[in-house]
Amino acid sequence: MSPSYQDLIAAAREVIPEVEPADVAPRVAAGDGPLIIDVRETAEWDQGHLPGAVHIPRGFLESRIGGTAPDSDQEILVSCASGQRSLLSAQTLHDMGFTNVTNLAGGFARWKQNNHPVEIPRILTAGQRSRYSRHILIPEVGEEGQMKLLDSKALLIGAGGLGSPAAYYLAAAGIGTIGIVDDDEVDESNLQRQIIHTTDRVGMNKGESAKQAIAALNPEVQVNVHPFRVNRDNVLDLVSQYDVIVDGADNFPTRYLLADASLMTNTPLVHASILRFEGHASVFTPYDGPCYRCLFPEPPPPDLAPSCGEAGVLGVLCGVMGNIQATEAIKVLLGIGDTLSGRLLIYDALGMTFTELKVRRDPDCPSCGPNADLQLRDYEAWCAGVGSHDHAGASA
Amino acid sequence: MSTVKIPPVLRQAAGGERTVEAKGANVGEVLTALCEAHPAIGKQILTSDGELHKFVNVYVNDEDARLMQWTDTPVGDDDTLLILPAMAGGQ
Numbered sequence: 001m002s003p004s005y006q007d008l009i010a011a012a013r014e015v016i017p018e019v020e021p022a023d024v025a026p027r028v029a030a031g032d033g034p035l036i037i038d039v040r041e042t043a044e045w046d047q048g049h050l051p052g053a054v055h056i057p058r059g060f061l062e063s064r065i066g067g068t069a070p071d072s073d074q075e076i077l078v079s080c081a082s083g084q085r086s087l088l089s090a091q092t093l094h095d096m097g098f099t100n101v102t103n104l105a106g107g108f109a110r111w112k113q114n115n116h117p118v119e120i121p122r123i124l125t126a127g128q129r130s131r132y133s134r135h136i137l138i139p140e141v142g143e144e145g146q147m148k149l150l151d152s153k154a155l156l157i158g159a160g161g162l163g164s165p166a167a168y169y170l171a172a173a174g175i176g177t178i179g180i181v182d183d184d185e186v187d188e189s190n191l192q193r194q195i196i197h198t199t200d201r202v203g204m205n206k207g208e209s210a211k212q213a214i215a216a217l218n219p220e221v222q223v224n225v226h227p228f229r230v231n232r233d234n235v236l237d238l239v240s241q242y243d244v245i246v247d248g249a250d251n252f253p254t255r256y257l258l259a260d261a262s263l264m265t266n267t268p269l270v271h272a273s274i275l276r277f278e279g280h281a282s283v284f285t286p287y288d289g290p291c292y293r294c295l296f297p298e299p300p301p302p303d304l305a306p307s308c309g310e311a312g313v314l315g316v317l318c319g320v321m322g323n324i325q326a327t328e329a330i331k332v333l334l335g336i337g338d339t340l341s342g343r344l345l346i347y348d349a350l351g352m353t354f355t356e357l358k359v360r361r362d363p364d365c366p367s368c369g370p371n372a373d374l375q376l377r378d379y380e381a382w383c384a385g386v387g388s389h390d391h392a393g394a395s396a
Numbered sequence: 397m398s399t400v401k402i403p404p405v406l407r408q409a410a411g412g413e414r415t416v417e418a419k420g421a422n423v424g425e426v427l428t429a430l431c432e433a434h435p436a437i438g439k440q441i442l443t444s445d446g447e448l449h450k451f452v453n454v455y456v457n458d459e460d461a462r463l464m465q466w467t468d469t470p471v472g473d474d475d476t477l478l479i480l481p482a483m484a485g486g487q
Contacts, residue, residue: 280482304405
């Protein structure tokens with residue numbers, strides 16, 4: 001005869017030790033408790049749970065436990081509403097090879113009755129759960145990560161070649177606030193690559209145009225349009241309102257200005273630059289990794305640094321590089337993975353190669369070195385000055 | 397002969413090539429050979445005193461030559477030199 005539910009419960013009790021809430025509560029309070037897996041359904045979890053618990057509905061236990069508990073010897077306490085489903089879940093984990101699994105006796109109900117502290121999760125709406133479901137499924141993101149993104153603010157310098165794809169994907173990802181600095185208007189010649197704009201918005205401010213596209217894609221994103229050029233008078237106030245800067249500028253004075261403002265406000269800077277078939281990308285984490293000036297102490301003279309307007313750029317290259325920036329910005333905001341901090345990624349679309357160079361902090365860096373006297377300067381004049389050198393001036 | 401990767405802005409000066417071979421036992425010698433073969437590159441990356449401009453980064457494989465022995469950094473036949481000026485484009 002097949003075993004009944006009661007038989008399964010009884011068999012699991014033989015194998016899985018039970019822990020009373022009162023016995024584990026002090027450890028949970030002290031932050032050195034076991035990994036707590038709550039296997040209830042989402043609607044139950046939303047009503048409250050043990051502090052620090054991780055939510056894996058029972059139906060997903062086998063598929064998701066590896067991402068949460070990679071070590072099979074790890075101490076795991078399973079909880080549910082009354083201690084039955086968690087007992088069977090604990091049996092499953094035991095069968096999967098987890099050696100140190102216990103069950104919370106009486107479940108969340110007894111925990112709550114005994115007045116132990118309860119965490120009530122901030123929850124995503126049903127609409128958000130649906131929209132961001134593919135993010136939520138990723139263990140490194142999950143609901144918590146998605147909420148972090150919803151609370152995040154990213155500042156895009158330029159809604160051009162790099163800013164267009166970056167803005168699109170950051171908006172789709174649910175970055176709560178996106179600031180777009182651009183004083184330029186949409187031109188027909190932009191549309192080969194600046195995909196956030198449309199033919200019928202030619203002539204409109206690029207920030208406004210991007211705002212319309214983002215509203216159509218994800219109306220819950222707050223878009224702040226800053227229809228001016230970033231300069232040393234406004235940069236600190238602007239940058240300090242955001243958690244990350246995505247640099248899609250088209251000139252060196254702005255890039256060096258942003259690099260210094262990133263250090264002064266301790267705001268990570270996600271860098272990319274593009275020309276023809278080639279793109280550079282890196283992440284500059286203030287005082288933790290190298291800064292832009294550690295990598296490029298001085299800008300080249302204008303004839304060695306043509307703009308895309310002068311030398312051209314493959315439209316789709318902008319998509320690759322802008323999306324690398326969006327990827328890095330999301331990782332920075334979530335605090336996950338290895339960013340490009342300390343590395344320069346060079347993408348050669350013509351050869352279809354990715355090359356990685358090591359970038360190290362310059363101990364003598366005039367911006368982030370220990371003896372740096374960092375203050376905002378006249379970057380136009382400085383770039384023109386160092387750019388002039390004694391350069392012979394042959395045209396590339 | 398080591399391989400020198402030419403950045404987009406210098407390719408015209410290198411006859412349109414993305415990589416060129418150049419002889420030399422160290423970074424300085426390889427760059428001298430490169431500039432002799434392609435004088436237009438020399439005009440772009442060298443000062444009138446024949447020194448490398450500060451805005452030119454040179455990598456030997458994935459390491460910044462400035463953080464090694466700069467122009468004295470030894471270069472073998474299997475090594476790749478990469479000339480890397482900053483790029484500003486974003487729009």
